[in-house]
Amino acid sequence: MKSALEIKPDISYKSAGKFEETRFEKIHNEIFKSSAEASVIVAQEIAQLIRSKQEKNKSCVLGLATGSSPIKVYEELVRMHREEGLSFSNVITFNLDEYYPMTKENNQSYHYFMHQHLFNHIDIKPENVNIPDGTVAIDELNQYCIDYEMNIKSAGGLDFQLLGIGRTGHVGFNEPGSHINSGTRIITLDHITRVDASSDFNGIDNVPKRAITMGVSTIMRSKRIVLMAWGQNKADIIKRTIQGDISSEVPATFLQNHPNATFVLDQSAAVELTRFKTPWLVGECIWTQELKSKAIVWLCQKTKQSILKLTDRDYNNNGMSDLLAQEGSAYDLNINMFNVLQHTITGWPGGKPNTDDSHRPERANPAKKRVILFSPHPDDDVISMGGTFSKLIKQGHDVHVVYQTSGNIAVTDDEALKFAEVAKDFIGEAGSGINFKSVIEFLNNKSENQIDSLEVRKLKGLIRRRESYAATRYIGLKDENTHFLDLPFYETGQVKKNPLGPEDIAIVKEIIAKIKPHQVFAAGDLADPHGTHEVCLNAIFAAMKELKPEKYMDDCWLWLYRGAWHEWDIHEIDMAVPLSPSEVLLKRHAILYHQSQKDRVMFQGNDSREFWVRAEDRNKNTAILYDELGLAEYEAIEAFKRFDY
Numbered sequence: 001m002k003s004a005l006e007i008k009p010d011i012s013y014k015s016a017g018k019f020e021e022t023r024f025e026k027i028h029n030e031i032f033k034s035s036a037e038a039s040v041i042v043a044q045e046i047a048q049l050i051r052s053k054q055e056k057n058k059s060c061v062l063g064l065a066t067g068s069s070p071i072k073v074y075e076e077l078v079r080m081h082r083e084e085g086l087s088f089s090n091v092i093t094f095n096l097d098e099y100y101p102m103t104k105e106n107n108q109s110y111h112y113f114m115h116q117h118l119f120n121h122i123d124i125k126p127e128n129v130n131i132p133d134g135t136v137a138i139d140e141l142n143q144y145c146i147d148y149e150m151n152i153k154s155a156g157g158l159d160f161q162l163l164g165i166g167r168t169g170h171v172g173f174n175e176p177g178s179h180i181n182s183g184t185r186i187i188t189l190d191h192i193t194r195v196d197a198s199s200d201f202n203g204i205d206n207v208p209k210r211a212i213t214m215g216v217s218t219i220m221r222s223k224r225i226v227l228m229a230w231g232q233n234k235a236d237i238i239k240r241t242i243q244g245d246i247s248s249e250v251p252a253t254f255l256q257n258h259p260n261a262t263f264v265l266d267q268s269a270a271v272e273l274t275r276f277k278t279p280w281l282v283g284e285c286i287w288t289q290e291l292k293s294k295a296i297v298w299l300c301q302k303t304k305q306s307i308l309k310l311t312d313r314d315y316n317n318n319g320m321s322d323l324l325a326q327e328g329s330a331y332d333l334n335i336n337m338f339n340v341l342q343h344t345i346t347g348w349p350g351g352k353p354n355t356d357d358s359h360r361p362e363r364a365n366p367a368k369k370r371v372i373l374f375s376p377h378p379d380d381d382v383i384s385m386g387g388t389f390s391k392l393i394k395q396g397h398d399v400h401v402v403y404q405t406s407g408n409i410a411v412t413d414d415e416a417l418k419f420a421e422v423a424k425d426f427i428g429e430a431g432s433g434i435n436f437k438s439v440i441e442f443l444n445n446k447s448e449n450q451i452d453s454l455e456v457r458k459l460k461g462l463i464r465r466r467e468s469y470a471a472t473r474y475i476g477l478k479d480e481n482t483h484f485l486d487l488p489f490y491e492t493g494q495v496k497k498n499p500l501g502p503e504d505i506a507i508v509k510e511i512i513a514k515i516k517p518h519q520v521f522a523a524g525d526l527a528d529p530h531g532t533h534e535v536c537l538n539a540i541f542a543a544m545k546e547l548k549p550e551k552y553m554d555d556c557w558l559w560l561y562r563g564a565w566h567e568w569d570i571h572e573i574d575m576a577v578p579l580s581p582s583e584v585l586l587k588r589h590a591i592l593y594h595q596s597q598k599d600r601v602m603f604q605g606n607d608s609r610e611f612w613v614r615a616e617d618r619n620k621n622t623a624i625l626y627d628e629l630g631l632a633e634y635e636a637i638e639a640f641k642r643f644d645y
Contacts, residue, residue, distance in 0.1 A: 025273065038264050046162075050088065053090055059091070062161075063094050063095075070228065071117055093129055096213060098131060099210075108201060108449065111131045136212075145183065169252045180248070183215035185212070187213055223260065225260065228263075235270070241263075281319045297629065344574060347578060349388045351369065373399065376528075377464075379467070384638070386591065390586055393477060408452075469482060509543040525561070563615050579636040579638065584619070
């Protein structure tokens with residue numbers, strides 16, 4: 001049997017992806033800059049397989065996955081059907097899994113998902129579509145699962161299996177503990193899996209506790225397997241799967257024994273692999289300044305020493321002998337690195353006036369800057385940079401906060417009902433253009449998965465808006481410097497958003513052109529559960545690119561913040577803004593003004609802490625890291641990375 005590393009897929013990934021065999025990796029994998037680029041390549045392999053089968057007058061049997069990972073693959077297949085004549089008339093599909101119990105009509109069902117994203121838009125024969133039925137009676141499930149297996153065998157087996165991966169390491173819904181010989185069956189979902197799905201179901205209480213899934217052995221019998229993983233949230237489990245031992249505790253590790261499996265990853269999902277995390281342990285490196293910083297910070301943490309205490313032996317014993325030979329001595333390396341980190345620290349995020357700025361992260365001039373703080377949701381500003389926000393105002397800059405979306409879907413029905421009832425009792429039947437009696441009736445009679453009415457969405461948006469005003473007033477911002485864009489891509493009334501469109505970009509361009517900023521702060525934290533941050537950031541990138549010829553853009557710097565889900569690693573930080581204990585408390589209070597997001601966070605991702613707690617912990621942890629590296633000790637630090645657009 002060939003090892004996975006010897007397999008040559010039907011279509012070449014190497015022209016676009018990146019694979020370097022190392023002694024740490026046990027599964028063939030390809031790394032792409034973006035999930036969009038990778039998805040096109042995967043779709044091309046599927047299309048090539050379909051066409052090759054058509055030429056031989058044979059059926060093409062595909063195993064298909066759901067979730068966010070394959071969506072762009074399905075979009076590309078639909079495009080090829082419409083624009084290139086790709087026919088699915090010879091295709092037979094078997095889906096991996098389905099929640100149980102679950103009706104086909106429920107918009108959280110995988111039956112609904114597959115038809116919405118693929119089957120309704122191609123020429124596949126309805127009788128060739130096979131999706132586990134979440135309505136089968138419990139006493140009939142065993143035979144149903146046996147029949148599902150037999151149908152796959154009767155079709156000739158799976159020619160190609162598309163997979164995603166869960167944070168538990170599940171493929172399909174084969175949760176930890178699944179046996180390599182397991183077949184199609186009903187399974188109890190892991191708590192982490194249900195937490196990850198909770199935002200789709202408006203809370204974990206609504207997530208089914210069981211599912212029907214193909215078994216590990218069913219998947220392993222596939223002739224070809226492609227597993228896709230996008231984003232930093234998947235990085236830890238990808239490392240365990242590709243580099244760890246085979247174990248039923250991480251079912252995806254069974255794929256190490258498949259003769260023709262490829263993992264297709266974006267750069268964020270690959271960051272924990274040894275060749276990216278610590279490449280000096282793999283082989284010789286090209287020592288850029290960023291890689292030096294990364295390596296030295298890692299060495300400090302591994303040896304539990306501050307920068308200035310590292311010795312030649314520390315470098316030589318930890319895979320950095322070539323760096324030491326290149327630089328001459330540990331002393332020189334340590335001093336240079338200490339200075340690099342020292343120069344990131346500033347209490348003047350807008351630049352310190354009348355000061356030599358050659359070793360400061362921001363310019364001294366102009367002394368008073370026009371600043372735009374973009375916030376994807378109406379709380380990301382104070383969560384991620386509330387202390388810096390306050391400093392910029394106190395230091396006299398013309399600060400504008402710009403909320404890109406209304407955030408209405410993150411308001412629970414109970415919260416909206418409370419506000420509607422208070423408003424109705426206080427002002428009567430109507431106010432702010434909202435018929436509160438109608439809103440109350442709608443919410444009290446709202447059916448499962450029903451999209452909010454326009455009035456309900458307006459009310460929920462107003463709740464977020466008024467919370468934002470309260471927080472920014474507390475920070476010290478004038479109301480006229482608070483802007484709400486309500487970008488159209490977001491306003492669908494449901495979790496699934498529309499793609500970024502020209503109208504969204506035009507709205508962002510307009511506010512930038514109006515303010516003509518010297519500084520733009522934007523969310524670079526792309527781990528939000530439904531991709532809103534990424535779309536909002538792409539809107540800013542596109543707008544700034546189009547505006548670049550304008551003279552005022554020559555003086556505009558773009559700073560990216562994190563903090564809601566992840567924080568910048570120390571080696572990535574270009575500006576570290578220390579916070580005093582009183583500034584930490586001010587930031588906490590500003591976040592708490594967003595009451596609708598405090599106790600029942602609908603879209604908190606894989607971090608169960610409230611946003612104010614996670615932000616505070618991350619800021620304090622960054623300060624601790626700086627302190628342990630031998631720099632000044634602070635209560636907390638907010639971190640930023642400069643981006644050249």
